[in-house]
Amino acid sequence: MRLAAFDEMLPEVSGLRKPYSAYDRWLKEQDPARLTEKMQDAERVFRKTGITFAVYGEQEASERLIPFDIVPRIISGNEWRRLTQGIEQRVQALNAFLDDIYHRQEILRAGRVPRELVAKNEAFLPEMIGVRPPAGVYTHIIGVDIVRISENEFYVLEDNARTPSGVSYMLENRETMMQLFPELFQQIKVRPVENYPQLLRQSLAAVRPQSTKGTPTIAVLTPGSYNSAYFEHAFLADQMGVQLVEGQDLRVVDGHVAMRTTEGYKQIDVLYRRVDDSFLDPLTFRPDSALGVPGIMDVYRAGNITIANAPGTGIADDKAIYSYMPEIVEFYTGRKAILGNIPTWRCSEADSLKYVLEHIHELVIKEVHGSGGYGMLVGPAATKKECQDFAKKLQAKPSNYIAQPTLALSTCPILTEKGLSPRHVDLRPYVLVSDRIQIVPGGLTRVALKEGSLVVNSSQGGGTKDTWVLDD
Amino acid sequence: MLLGRTANGLYWMNRYIERAENMARLVDAGLRMALTRTQNASEEWNSVLLSAGADIAFTQKYQDYTAANVSDFLLRDTSNPSSTMSAIETARNNARMVRTALTRETWESINEAWMSLKRMLARPIDERDLPSVLDAIKRETALIRGSFYGTMLRNEIFDFSQLGTYVERADNTARILDVKYYVLLPSISWVGSTLDNYQWESILRSVSAHRSYRWVYEADYKPTNIADYLILNVRMPRSLTFCYRFLAEHLKFLGDDYGERHACHATADKTQAMLRAGSIKDIFDAGLHEFLANFIRDNTRLGDEIAQDYKFY
Numbered sequence: 001m002r003l004a005a006f007d008e009m010l011p012e013v014s015g016l017r018k019p020y021s022a023y024d025r026w027l028k029e030q031d032p033a034r035l036t037e038k039m040q041d042a043e044r045v046f047r048k049t050g051i052t053f054a055v056y057g058e059q060e061a062s063e064r065l066i067p068f069d070i071v072p073r074i075i076s077g078n079e080w081r082r083l084t085q086g087i088e089q090r091v092q093a094l095n096a097f098l099d100d101i102y103h104r105q106e107i108l109r110a111g112r113v114p115r116e117l118v119a120k121n122e123a124f125l126p127e128m129i130g131v132r133p134p135a136g137v138y139t140h141i142i143g144v145d146i147v148r149i150s151e152n153e154f155y156v157l158e159d160n161a162r163t164p165s166g167v168s169y170m171l172e173n174r175e176t177m178m179q180l181f182p183e184l185f186q187q188i189k190v191r192p193v194e195n196y197p198q199l200l201r202q203s204l205a206a207v208r209p210q211s212t213k214g215t216p217t218i219a220v221l222t223p224g225s226y227n228s229a230y231f232e233h234a235f236l237a238d239q240m241g242v243q244l245v246e247g248q249d250l251r252v253v254d255g256h257v258a259m260r261t262t263e264g265y266k267q268i269d270v271l272y273r274r275v276d277d278s279f280l281d282p283l284t285f286r287p288d289s290a291l292g293v294p295g296i297m298d299v300y301r302a303g304n305i306t307i308a309n310a311p312g313t314g315i316a317d318d319k320a321i322y323s324y325m326p327e328i329v330e331f332y333t334g335r336k337a338i339l340g341n342i343p344t345w346r347c348s349e350a351d352s353l354k355y356v357l358e359h360i361h362e363l364v365i366k367e368v369h370g371s372g373g374y375g376m377l378v379g380p381a382a383t384k385k386e387c388q389d390f391a392k393k394l395q396a397k398p399s400n401y402i403a404q405p406t407l408a409l410s411t412c413p414i415l416t417e418k419g420l421s422p423r424h425v426d427l428r429p430y431v432l433v434s435d436r437i438q439i440v441p442g443g444l445t446r447v448a449l450k451e452g453s454l455v456v457n458s459s460q461g462g463g464t465k466d467t468w469v470l471d472d
Numbered sequence: 473m474l475l476g477r478t479a480n481g482l483y484w485m486n487r488y489i490e491r492a493e494n495m496a497r498l499v500d501a502g503l504r505m506a507l508t509r510t511q512n513a514s515e516e517w518n519s520v521l522l523s524a525g526a527d528i529a530f531t532q533k534y535q536d537y538t539a540a541n542v543s544d545f546l547l548r549d550t551s552n553p554s555s556t557m558s559a560i561e562t563a564r565n566n567a568r569m570v571r572t573a574l575t576r577e578t579w580e581s582i583n584e585a586w587m588s589l590k591r592m593l594a595r596p597i598d599e600r601d602l603p604s605v606l607d608a609i610k611r612e613t614a615l616i617r618g619s620f621y622g623t624m625l626r627n628e629i630f631d632f633s634q635l636g637t638y639v640e641r642a643d644n645t646a647r648i649l650d651v652k653y654y655v656l657l658p659s660i661s662w663v664g665s666t667l668d669n670y671q672w673e674s675i676l677r678s679v680s681a682h683r684s685y686r687w688v689y690e691a692d693y694k695p696t697n698i699a700d701y702l703i704l705n706v707r708m709p710r711s712l713t714f715c716y717r718f719l720a721e722h723l724k725f726l727g728d729d730y731g732e733r734h735a736c737h738a739t740a741d742k743t744q745a746m747l748r749a750g751s752i753k754d755i756f757d758a759g760l761h762e763f764l765a766n767f768i769r770d771n772t773r774l775g776d777e778i779a780q781d782y783k784f785y
Contacts (some may be wrong), residue, residue: 443778
């Protein structure tokens with residue numbers, strides 16, 4: 001399959017795009033052999049520092065590198081300003097939606113979002129009804145996945161409002177690029193992303209419980225060192241200068257969550273958790289969870305700890321809810337969404353299901369609750385048999401799926417043995433919400449390394465690139 | 473402030489780094505014996521396995537005490553939890569768990585040691601390559617130690633790490649002595665045969681002390697001197713006294729930092745005082761084997777007390 005895609009560096013119609021002009025000049029001066037060497041250097045750096053992720057279901061290579069491409073993805077200052085306006089609006093709407101859903105439910109009363117879609121959704125936590133999180137923030141850290149179709153068309157693919165990952169790659173990619181090509185950063189003004197950990201720490205401190213006296217104690221909660229994103233958990237704790245804790249380190253002591261230290265139990269005020277809702281508290285959610293803290297939800301309801309992101313946030317980035325985001329944005333901000341949605345068919349609706357089944361070979365079909373590129377079908381790339389098999393699954397449980405047109409995601413060149421070659425990319429900028437909204441200028445660019453492939457997920461052979469926002 | 477689990481990870485990370493190296497040293501000594509004394513080679517390999525605490529597990533898997541079998545079992549067999557490969561893997565897993573407590577240099581040296589040993593020990597070792605493999609293991613652990621000493625802040629993280637190192641080392645030295653204690657006993661050693669000479673050298677070699685011994689004592693190996701060197705010498709970095717000097721010191725640092733003394737402090741101080749006051753004659757008079765057995769028991773207890781007092785679990 002080959003889609004005519006918009007290339008962000010070298011579009012076929014107009015030649016080199018302006019944001020890439022300085023980089024292109026530099027690139028033309030480089031010796032190709034030296035660039036190949038640099039590529040190997042990059043891989044060595046990643047392997048040595050242990051920037052790895054675990055792949056589920058593969059015994060042999062339990063730790064793998066996410067391939068890194070040395071050609072940066074470049075965004076002009078102007079493009080970035082437009083994007084940030086759209087993202088800010090969306091993030092405000094997400095938090096307003098969550099607050100509403102767990103309190104007055106006005107959007108349901110107004111009939112703008114179907115009630116059963118929320119009520120019957122696993123991501124909706126009845127335990128959160130009436131609970132107001134410290135500082136009123138539900139989703140503190142968001143990674144909005146954005147795709148580009150043409151010069152001026154950007155769409156939100158997913159909102160990732162619960163526990164977006166990948167920010168450590170944004171930081172390490174930049175670090176690696178600066179080590180490999182220091183001269184580039186002297187020639188081209190790129191806005192910095194390095195202060196993300198400090199911003200994150202300040203942002204988390206700003207949403208501490210009201211009762212906190214003095215400087216709040218912050219900790220990162222990880223499921224443990226066998227988790228696929230463990231490197232990132234350790235990295236962020238390290239960079240923020242806070243403790244990296246596991247469920248087994250924590251316990252409720254005198255109405256607070258406390259961690260077991262060599263000198264006894266110490267209170268925690270803000271918990272940046274990278275553990276899913278259902279594992280958070282065995283007394284409230286999954287009783288078999290060993291990753292959480294028994295009783296933490298009681299502490300939370302009493303307002304004695306901030307959990308970031310708040311439990312129950314998943315209802316806002318659920319794929320079934322996603323299709324209502326244009327309505328949601330308009331409902332809470334009073335304006336049309338600056339960043340559009342990709343047209344989405346909800347297979348739960350009979351008309352849509354019919355259309356999807358008829359056009360299965362040209363659509364992308366996703367599980368409503370899936371993530372990481374698992375359990376999805378890319379129609380145009382699938383065989384007839386795969387389409388038929390998927391159609392059966394679809395008919396068996398239509399409400400479990402949504403479908404979207406196969407978009408010609410923009411491409412950005414990667415360096416291959418034969419020189420530059422275009423590959424499809426997406427973009428995940430990171431947003432921090434406290435008493436303000438901050439968006440780090442940059443983000444994670446994921447790139448489908450296989451020629452023509454549209455799947456950028458690292459678990460499916462995707463790589464990453466450093467993302468530059470120009471200071472122009 | 474340090475998590476109990478992190479202290480635990482640091483402690484075991486260092487115990488396993490120490491163990492990874494000790495296994496290589498034991499094989500090195502065994503190899504030397506086997507090369508110089510072909511007749512009793514299998515007996516020597518047996519005592520190497522006994523020192524490594526791996527004799528029973530070995531016999532479940534192998535029949536013959538050969539260089540190939542023993543070095544395979546002690547260096548690269550991942551079903552043996554104390555093999556160099558298993559130990560470096562466990563050390564790295566612990567390091568990964570406590571990554572935020574380590575300098576980048578320390579973490580990278582452990583990660584690189586793991587990568588390079590994994591590569592090197594992937595296939596059975598050709599006997600001709602054994603010496604260079606042993607060298608490589610010792611070099612990797614030396615690099616870890618170097619980056620650790622060179623970059624780590626001297627705080628509680630350092631203290632817990634050192635506790636792991638010295639508890640493991642004291643255990644290792646005591647076991648080596650205990651397996652060969654009879655060749656050091658006067659009644660037998662008076663004979664002064666060449667066999668004993670080799671045995672004595674082997675003991676020293678297995679703690680990398682055959683050269684430094686001569687700097688401290690007269691050139692000839694004497695059993696009482698060897699025992700004195702490995703038990704009571706305050707400057708020999710693998711002696712029991714040396715280990716306890718540092719165990720007591722790091723525990724004192726922790727006690728001062730936290731403003732609290734625990735059971736482990738009393739145990740370490742008591743052992744240290746016993747070693748300080750002791751003479752090699754007294755030890756031999758009371759029974760070398762009994763002394764070592766008691767020591768190993770107390771040392772294990774110290775490890776348990778440290779875990780309990782500092783809330784490892």
